[in-house]
Amino acid sequence: MVRKWEIIESKNRFYCDGRCLTGRNIGVFILALVLIIVTSGLFFAFDCPYLANRLHPAIPVFAAIIFLTVICFIFRTACSDPGILPRGTSDEILYLERSNVSNSPQSVALPGRTIEVQMSSGHVIQLKFCSTCKIFRPPRVSHCSLCDACIANFDHHCPWVGNCVGLRNYRYFYLFLFSLSILCAYIFAFNITHVVLRAQEKPSFIDAIRDTPATVVEAIICFFSIWSIVGLWGYHTYLICRSITTNEDIKNTWNASRPGMTMKNPYSKGHSCLNCFSILCGPLPPSFLNLRAIVKPDDHINMTRNAMMNTNNAQDLIRYQHEENRRTNNNRVYTTMTHPYSERKQNSYPPRDYV
């Protein structure tokens, strides 16, 4: 039994039989995780007992809640599908090659063609062909070379979470930044409080520091990370209010002044609250990859080739299995039988050069 995640071409790592995925390099993600856990661990071990006695027993409880939130969101960001678009099949390439969906003449090779879309807001958007994924990239879709996949609403590839940040995990990423900013500020504030309280009991400030070396270590880590974390959180808040992605902001897509063009962001809903609402609380599509679908070995290709699809075995082409008992984690109950000519089959055709 082969599941779809085992034959997917993107450079992702898959875990738990295709239930979750991360990018290829997760070294920095583990470093981030270690930093968060070690700093919080030191706080719980060395500061919390003293602070709970001296100030209030609720201090460790709140710290634990914030810490668990951070861990939950970092894993959610790192392990969900950012919105990877499935690659085009050979049929689709053939169709695109022959049809006139693009604005370029048919003599131009597919990778050089573009589709121009006239939007009702007056913008003209160019859809370029992705020679790796073999699709015309929809608006806001960008190819991540590290994951080797086209990502919907591509924001950026974040090494700290070891995954791309895109349509499906942007809100988790934002909430991770938000909760981490709070955790950082919380730990830093109570580190200072701890040292100050101890200094009042001791003859000198140096003695207080000597008593609590762990607090000093935590304070140093927090002091250096808080600026970048809070800064990044603020930057993403600004991006969310304007409804642009980091990718668009870096490329300055909606600010570049081109003659005769309105360059206002066409995806903005008009009001920053509405943008926040739609990005953070709006509906989220399920993963397009359907990673846990069972792929049928391509033994019926010959059958299809000879008997060809008349209506009766058009059913064989793709079969939806309603298996209520095999609910995948994203609750797509139907399981796809792969297409006779799709993914696996492509390998048996002479390789096409789309570079």
Place this chain on the structure above:
Amino acid sequence: MEDTTRLTSEHSIKLFIQRDYSEGTAVKFQERFPPELEGKIDRSKFIDIIRHINSIYAEAEALSCKTFMENCCACLTGYLLLLCMPTHYEKCAKRAARYISEENDRTLNPKGIFMIDPMEKGLRCIEVCISSNR
């Protein structure tokens, strides 16, 4: 390569109904009748099917109090809630898949047409197969 060409040209045609991006990134497929289907199926019937699929996805993507509440509740539970209940969008995507398979059974398959759930293509296009030995 000849193999694919033959497959697609002699025995069946495949066409891909593209997305309509004129109103932004909302999921909407082009509501125009592909010339390949001329004479195979009633023009308005086919456009109605596409329009219905579009309306299901429009409902899935609509900003409403329901999705707002759903996401707020999910957020408060650290998104663990999503592991045990399907979202509004997932329900709509499933409904669209069910609608397509019903239309396949009812109207499209008898005319030699087979439509595939756009979710399979990452909502980029709807794949339609036409068998030509009819």
